[in-house]
Amino acid sequence: MSTDDGIHVLIPTPLRGFTGGEARVDVHGGTVGEALDALAVKFPGLGERLHDEDGQLRRFVNVFVNGQNVRDIAGTATVLSPGDEIGIIPAMAGGDAS
């Protein structure tokens, strides 16, 4: 169950194997980066899917806060308020340029 003071994180289907099938989990954090770090601690293995070797958000993972892409705001430094909702969505991308 969600709590009022947490950050609600929506987990996309390809990553639900890490959350025991849960589509929505709650974590704490004052920024998007802190919330994602908390998520990675809570669900081992998930962190590598979100961050590259340098700890940066992967190019083909998008994170939205209350409907806004964090790349259009302050990235992982985007400040969160209790009750905010984060949505994580891996890219659907490709094409015939090799």
Place this chain on the structure above:
Amino acid sequence: MSDAATQIEGIASFSLPEAMRAAIIEQARREAPRECCGIIAGRDGMPTRVYPTTNIAAGNSLYEIDPAELIELEFREMPAHGTELVAIYHSHPVSPAHPSATDIALAFWPDALYLICSLQKSDFPQLRGFRIRDGAVTEVPLVP
């Protein structure tokens, strides 16, 4: 856990209604020379609705579905309709209906079927389905 993976896993073919096939080909022709893209939602692995989406990639040989549209589809639209992702489609305006190296490298939804619509032979558009998992490509025949 109920997702498209367990349903698509092991199936020998994918049932794609003719109207959906026609809609995807029509979208591919309309958006050429750019690649078109979209998803198919369904239940129990059976497609119920095609959602055309916006390609935000630059140029004519890449696609990336607008992530804002994906957020809406994955977390609101499909759950509200009791459906789930069953397929992701895009077009190859000038190349064959087979996953490119880019398609394979960027297949982050291993449980979905990847559909590719080729317009290489303009009078004979071709639509084929593939599962792309851990770099391995397996064709899944499409049947009406």
